[in-house]
Amino acid sequence: MISYIDTHTHLYLKEFDKDRDQVVQQALDAGVDRMLLPNVDEQTIQPMMDLHKRYPAHCLPMMGLHPTSVKPGYEHLLQKMEPWFEQRLAIAVGESGIDLYWDQTYKQPQIDSLRQHIKWALDFDLPLVIHSRNSVEEIMTVMDEYRGSGLRGVMHCFPGNVEQAQWFVDMGFVLGIGGVVTYKNSEMMKVARAIPLQHLILETDAPYLPPVPYRGKRNQSAYIPHVAQKIADLKNVEVAEVAQVTTCAAKNLFNLS
Numbered sequence: 001m002i003s004y005i006d007t008h009t010h011l012y013l014k015e016f017d018k019d020r021d022q023v024v025q026q027a028l029d030a031g032v033d034r035m036l037l038p039n040v041d042e043q044t045i046q047p048m049m050d051l052h053k054r055y056p057a058h059c060l061p062m063m064g065l066h067p068t069s070v071k072p073g074y075e076h077l078l079q080k081m082e083p084w085f086e087q088r089l090a091i092a093v094g095e096s097g098i099d100l101y102w103d104q105t106y107k108q109p110q111i112d113s114l115r116q117h118i119k120w121a122l123d124f125d126l127p128l129v130i131h132s133r134n135s136v137e138e139i140m141t142v143m144d145e146y147r148g149s150g151l152r153g154v155m156h157c158f159p160g161n162v163e164q165a166q167w168f169v170d171m172g173f174v175l176g177i178g179g180v181v182t183y184k185n186s187e188m189m190k191v192a193r194a195i196p197l198q199h200l201i202l203e204t205d206a207p208y209l210p211p212v213p214y215r216g217k218r219n220q221s222a223y224i225p226h227v228a229q230k231i232a233d234l235k236n237v238e239v240a241e242v243a244q245v246t247t248c249a250a251k252n253l254f255n256l257s
Contacts, residue, residue: 002243004228005034005250006221008095008129008156008176008203011059012037012047015207015218024055027221031243035221036254038062038095038129038156041069042077060254063090064117067099067110067131074109078116085124091254093121094129095156098142101133114142121151127253128153130173136160143171154253157205161187162194169199174249176203179211179219182230193234197245201253202227 006027016023027035035055037048039062052061063084065077084090096117098110114130121128130153132139143151155168158175165175177200181188192200202224204210210219211226225239228246232239250256 002031002225002240003247004030004032004202004224004243005036005247005256006032006204006206006224007036007154007201007250007254008038008178009035009206009221010037010040010044010208011035011206011221012044012051013207016220020051021054023220023222024058027224028058030222030225032221032224033058034250034256035059036062036091036250038066038092039064040066040095042080060091060256061089062092062094062129064094064096064129065113066095067097067113068102070106070110070113074113078113082120085120085126088124090126091256092127092129092153093117093124094127094153095131096128097131097133097156098135098138099131099133100135100138107138111138111142114139118142118146118151121153122146122149129156129176130154131156132159136164140164140167143168147171152253154201156203157209158188158191160191162191165191165195169195174199174201174253176201177231178203178205178227179209179214179223181227181234182212183215189230189234192231197231197235197237197242198249200231200246201250202231202242202246
């Protein structure tokens with residue numbers, strides 16, 4: 001059976017409270033063997049860990065503070081997160097980043113928070129999961145300071161153009177490709193076509209951004225094969241090749257055995 005990894009899914013959120021076990025089982029039935037869980041804020045830590053404890057081989061936690069959760073006093077929350085890395089409880093740092101879509105009030109605190117997440121990634125030799133919305137250039141400016149540092153990670157739901165995508169690949173990052181690649185005229189479609197397969201990994205961002213034919217509905221990890229099929233179509237290769245190469249890339253990045 002073809003095997004996949006959903007490298008970015010929020011299955012611990014309230015949207016799945018009524019059928020979480022069923023959703024996990026549907027993913028496993030679809031060949032999605034691992035579901036990687038990026039944290040959002042202080043309130044999501046316990047639900048995320050409850051899901052990990054229920055499915056320790058399949059649902060794996062990260063730790064970080066989502067940029068839209070960076071508000072006054074966020075530094076104290078970051079201090080509370082650091083022991084997670086010291087105790088090796090997280091497989092990655094994230095999700096962090098810069099989000100200027102809704103509000104630019106906390107742009108500088110988001111940049112400062114991202115720098116702390118980068119420090120954790122370097123200090124603890126973990127991959128960094130970056131969220132960017134209306135902020136690719138700002139993130140490039142920050143990351144350029146770390147060129148040659150060994151920093152590695154993924155640009156989650158990569159929103160930039162092909163030239164920017166190549167810049168991140170040259171920095172040693174991979175690109176997270178999700179349901180947006182199935183949307184008509186999406187820039188991600190051009191990126192997925194242009195960037196070599198070994199630099200791409202699959203994700204859902206569930207419950208958000210479902211692929212065609214599920215637009216307007218709740219996304220879930222079982223829909224990863226739809227993303228893989230779209231990439232296969234764009235690159236004119238078999239979907240099994242997409243699964244094999246992206247799974248290998250994800251295992252290498254997140255150090256999954």
